[in-house]
Amino acid sequence: MKRTALSLLKQIKNNLILGQRLYLIALQDSFIFRLNFLFLRLRNIFFLLSITFLWLSLYQDGSDLFGYSKEKMLTYIIFVALLKGIVLGTKTNDLAPTIKNGELTFRYLIRPWNIAWVWFCQDWAAKSIDLFFLLPEVFFIAFIVGFSIWLPHSLLTWLIFIILVFLAVIFNFLFRFIISLSGFWWEEVWAPNWLFGIVLLEIFSGVFFPLDILPSLWQKVIYWTPFPYLLFFPVKFLLGQVSSPYSVILILLIWIFLAAIVMQNLWRRGLKTYSAFGG
Amino acid sequence: MKKDWVTVKNLSKYYRVIRKEPGLKGTLKSFWKPRYEVIKALRNISFSLKAGELVGFIGPNGAGKTTTLKILSGLLYPDQGEVRVLGKIPQQRHFSFLSQISFVMGQKKQLWWNLPPWETYQLNKIVYQIPEKVFKQRLEKLIHLLEVEDLIHLPTKRLSLGQRMKCELIAALLHQPKVLFLDEPTIGLDVVMQKKIRDFIKEYNREKKATIVLTSHYMRDLEELAQRIIIIHQGQIVFDGPWEKIRNYYSQQKLVKIRLRRQLEKADCPQFIVPLLQYPEMKLFINRSQLNSLLSWLSSRPEVEDLAIKDLPIEEIIRRFYNQLRN
Amino acid sequence: MKRIIRAWWQVTKMALIGQILTTGGWYLFIIGKIIRFILFFAFLYLVVQQRQSLAGYSPVKVIWFYLVFNLLDIATQTLFRGTYWFRRLLIQGDFDLDLIKPLPSFFRPVFGWPDILDFVTFIPLIIFMTLFALFHQLIPSFSALFSFLFLFINSLFLAFAFHLMVASICILSEQNIQLTWIYRDLTAMGRFPTDIYPRSIRLMLTFIVPTILLITFPAQAALGLLPFPSVFIATLATIIAVMGALKFWSWALRRYTSASS
Numbered sequence: 096m097k098r099t100a101l102s103l104l105k106q107i108k109n110n111l112i113l114g115q116r117l118y119l120i121a122l123q124d125s126f127i128f129r130l131n132f133l134f135l136r137l138r139n140i141f142f143l144l145s146i147t148f149l150w151l152s153l154y155q156d157g158s159d160l161f162g163y164s165k166e167k168m169l170t171y172i173i174f175v176a177l178l179k180g181i182v183l184g185t186k187t188n189d190l191a192p193t194i195k196n197g198e199l200t201f202r203y204l205i206r207p208w209n210i211a212w213v214w215f216c217q218d219w220a221a222k223s224i225d226l227f228f229l230l231p232e233v234f235f236i237a238f239i240v241g242f243s244i245w246l247p248h249s250l251l252t253w254l255i256f257i258i259l260v261f262l263a264v265i266f267n268f269l270f271r272f273i274i275s276l277s278g279f280w281w282e283e284v285w286a287p288n289w290l291f292g293i294v295l296l297e298i299f300s301g302v303f304f305p306l307d308i309l310p311s312l313w314q315k316v317i318y319w320t321p322f323p324y325l326l327f328f329p330v331k332f333l334l335g336q337v338s339s340p341y342s343v344i345l346i347l348l349i350w351i352f353l354a355a356i357v358m359q360n361l362w363r364r365g366l367k368t369y370s371a372f373g374g
Numbered sequence: 375m376k377k378d379w380v381t382v383k384n385l386s387k388y389y390r391v392i393r394k395e396p397g398l399k400g401t402l403k404s405f406w407k408p409r410y411e412v413i414k415a416l417r418n419i420s421f422s423l424k425a426g427e428l429v430g431f432i433g434p435n436g437a438g439k440t441t442t443l444k445i446l447s448g449l450l451y452p453d454q455g456e457v458r459v460l461g462k463i464p465q466q467r468h469f470s471f472l473s474q475i476s477f478v479m480g481q482k483k484q485l486w487w488n489l490p491p492w493e494t495y496q497l498n499k500i501v502y503q504i505p506e507k508v509f510k511q512r513l514e515k516l517i518h519l520l521e522v523e524d525l526i527h528l529p530t531k532r533l534s535l536g537q538r539m540k541c542e543l544i545a546a547l548l549h550q551p552k553v554l555f556l557d558e559p560t561i562g563l564d565v566v567m568q569k570k571i572r573d574f575i576k577e578y579n580r581e582k583k584a585t586i587v588l589t590s591h592y593m594r595d596l597e598e599l600a601q602r603i604i605i606i607h608q609g610q611i612v613f614d615g616p617w618e619k620i621r622n623y624y625s626q627q628k629l630v631k632i633r634l635r636r637q638l639e640k641a642d643c644p645q646f647i648v649p650l651l652q653y654p655e656m657k658l659f660i661n662r663s664q665l666n667s668l669l670s671w672l673s674s675r676p677e678v679e680d681l682a683i684k685d686l687p688i689e690e691i692i693r694r695f696y697n698q699l700r701n
Numbered sequence: 702m703k704r705i706i707r708a709w710w711q712v713t714k715m716a717l718i719g720q721i722l723t724t725g726g727w728y729l730f731i732i733g734k735i736i737r738f739i740l741f742f743a744f745l746y747l748v749v750q751q752r753q754s755l756a757g758y759s760p761v762k763v764i765w766f767y768l769v770f771n772l773l774d775i776a777t778q779t780l781f782r783g784t785y786w787f788r789r790l791l792i793q794g795d796f797d798l799d800l801i802k803p804l805p806s807f808f809r810p811v812f813g814w815p816d817i818l819d820f821v822t823f824i825p826l827i828i829f830m831t832l833f834a835l836f837h838q839l840i841p842s843f844s845a846l847f848s849f850l851f852l853f854i855n856s857l858f859l860a861f862a863f864h865l866m867v868a869s870i871c872i873l874s875e876q877n878i879q880l881t882w883i884y885r886d887l888t889a890m891g892r893f894p895t896d897i898y899p900r901s902i903r904l905m906l907t908f909i910v911p912t913i914l915l916i917t918f919p920a921q922a923a924l925g926l927l928p929f930p931s932v933f934i935a936t937l938a939t940i941i942a943v944m945g946a947l948k949f950w951s952w953a954l955r956r957y958t959s960a961s962s
Contacts, residue, residue, distance in 0.1 A: 134880060134882070134883050137883060138882055138883055138886050141883070141886045141887060141890065142886055142889075144890070144898075144902065145889065145890040145892070145893070145898075148897050148898050148899070148902070149755075149893055149897060151897075152755060152756055152897035153748060153749075153751075153752055153755065156752075160748070160751055160752075161748075161751070294733040294734075294736065294737050295733070295736070298736070298737060298740055303741070303744070304744050304748075308744060308747055308748060309740075309743060309744070309747070310743075310747075313743075444797070447801055448800070448801075449797050449800050449801070449957075450957070451955045467800075467803075467806065469803045472801065472802065472803035473803050475801065476801065477797070477798065477801045479794075479797065479798065481794070482793070482794050482795050482797060482798055483795055483798070484795065484798040484799070484802075486715060486719065488718075488719045488722055489715055489718055489719055489722070493714075493715050493718065494715075496711060497708065497711045497712065497715065498802075500704065500707050500708045500711050501704070501708050501802055501803060501804055502802075502803065503704060529722070
């Protein structure tokens with residue numbers, strides 16, 4: 096009994112060391128391509144700028160729009176931008192091409208690593224870089240709008256917010272992973288990855304605009320998908336516009352549970368049907 | 375006198391490479407202030423080829439073989455010197471030049487991965503302006519010669535390496551180039567396939583009188599195909615001539631292969647054999663002068679089951695050549 | 702020249718086959734684009750409706766800007782998508798074999814992966830735009846229509862210059878797919894009438910990536926709002942850009958050190 100506990104602890108420790116190594120390597124990887132890296136940051140700023148100025152222009156006469164004051168809308172933009180980096184930032188995109196050109200066998204299936212852990216660590220490298228640069232970027236935006244943003248005062252609000260973000264991160268990771276796993280059956284993972292992983296994910300999670308602008312029928316449909324709960328609802332909660340955060344937490348937990356099951360299932364089935372390309 | 379189809383005069387080529395120190399700190403350093411290093415890939419090389427010549431380029435990895443081929447085909451720009459192929463400057467990429475050359479690289483593909491080779495052939499037909507009838511004829515012939523009738527309509531990714539190589543060759547030859555560059559065309563192929571490709575190349579060279587420049591690490595390729603050998607080492611030409619010439623450098627030695635029934639006792643043997651004793655097979659490199667005495671001694675030994683005398687294998691010749699260069 | 706167009710058509714067919722052969726992928730793209738278009742359309746309309754004006758433009762005109770942006774975006778994607786794949790082509794080293802072929806050296810990097818599927822949404826969009834413009838009587842005169850068409854073609858050439866430049870940078874730095882995305886992001890800022898942006902940003906949108914020339918000018922021309930000198934400036938800019946891009950590309954090609962053997 097004691098022995099299994101010890102070996103389990105050792106395994107965890109090994110995984111953590113491995114994780115740290117991977118994290119550092121992934122960090123270095125991002126720096127190597129200098130210009131590439133700068134451009135990524137610039138892109139982010141451009142996007143934020145265009146949205147910000149759109150809203151500034153719309154709010155010129157000062158009155159509320161769709162129930163959002165100018166300050167709250169700007170807060171929405173800023174926090175969605177922050178969360179986008181934290182929650183949606185990922186390197187899992189690499190998995191699909193890896194499967195596609197047969198590298199998977201060579202690099203990963205042969206090694207006794209827990210592949211999900213590997214990708215998770217790399218994800219975190221991507222997220223932390225994102226976060227590191229997001230803070231000044233977001234600060235810059237806030238500066239442009241003269242800091243007219245609205246922040247909640249209650250510590251409890253922030254705490255619950257952090258929990259929501261944490262759950263969102265987990266769900267997004269599982270979701271991305273599942274999409275990449277479809278690389279086992281579909282040789283071209285571009286399409287579903289793009290459709291579900293980028294277009295739908297971003298639009299339906301409120302990256303471009305708050306979802307409650309849309310007609311209520313559309314909203315009802317969208318709320319059946321998991322996406323609004325990743326960014327939109329957490330930020331709305333922060334703005335004090337969600338009466339019961341616990342139902343959001345519950346919904347997220349359900350989605351996480353479903354995703355985990357699907358992932359396990361697909362991974363197992365995928366390994367069986369996997370055919371490394373010949374030659 | 376035949377005109378030279380390929381001339382190279384005083385060609386030099388340099389590369390700039392970024393030097394990075396290991397670790398995260400090194401990465402950040404090279405992020406801010408990258409440090410460059412100049413590598414001299416080719417130094418002042420010169421040679422010329424006639425119509426229909428089949429030349430083999432030999433050299434260790436990084437010697438400059440592929441770089442030379444790439445400059446000859448116009449892919450890279452020379453830093454110094456002059457290059458002419460079919461009277462044109464390759465780098466200018468004129469239609470009259472490009473439509474008469476072809477390049478096959480063992481590790482690269484011009485066939486589109488997801489589509490059947492046939493589609494790429496169609497593309498080449500349009501690009502090289504090959505008339506429909508001529509195209510059909512040539513394609514039929516090539517497919518038949520290389521035995522890929524059933525394969526050209528399968529997606530390239532479903533073909534094995536050998537099959538793909540054959541299809542690549544077809545794609546490269548549809549427009550019947552006068553000058554053909556082959557960079558390791560048989561790499562990764564099994565022995566049977568290598569021979570097939572070799573025979574095909576030989577036939578193409580003979581029939582179309584095309585000038586072919588070949589690089590390969592497989593000495594069989596060079597032995598069978600090349601009439602002339604150019605050895606490049608560290609960016610310079612160290613040998614340029616027919617096979618016989620280089621073989622004669624090392625013709626003083628022969629390879630003697632012995633198979634033994636029983637082990638030979640040290641006490642029984644002449645002095646120079648003792649350190650080379652092995653069982654059950656021995657390979658000895660023996661000078662001509664010692665050959666006769668060795669043979670007469672060996673023929674008297676009952677332990678010897680079989681005996682064979684051969685010329686030095688190509689690999690051995692080249693290896694000694696490289697060693698000589700190093701010293 | 703005809704040979705090159707025929708080659709392009711063959712490449713387009715091949716790209717299409719390539720896309721369709723991959724199971725179930727292709728129609729998802731179209732669905733995704735339509736969803737995104739509709740949602741954004743709805744968003745813009747609903748939001749501007751509330752205010753009745755954005756930077757002085759009525760909701761209908763704001764939508765018009767959005768439509769012109771989409772039209773140009775689709776056309777650019779259809780023609781120049783090759784730039785997105787160029788990096789991979791370079792890394793694999795297969796670009797060498799393209800340079801051996803008697804085609805313009807920038808053929809595969811820029812035109813080598815046309816997206817004819819994207820084009821599928823092009824026709825409905827044109828029809829919609831025509832009906833939209835007619836219904837709301839947006840185009841005041843024939844000269845406005847003519848300027849619009851002229852500037853649209855002009856924008857295509859300008860976009861070509863940009864993509865070529867990006868391809869050149871890909872060669873020099875071998876890791877610059879991001880640059881193409883920057884181009885897209887900056888042109889995406891032209892989704893809205895660029896008057897909403899402060900002067901500094903508009904300068905950026907003129908001189909760094911000329912979004913204003915690419916999108917805003919044609920859109921304004923159609924509405925009869927563009928003064929003639931601007932048309933002239935746009936044309937001049939395009940000519941300079943194309944010539945500069947071609948020169949830059951030749952220069953980059955010289956510095957090309959193909960992925961080694």
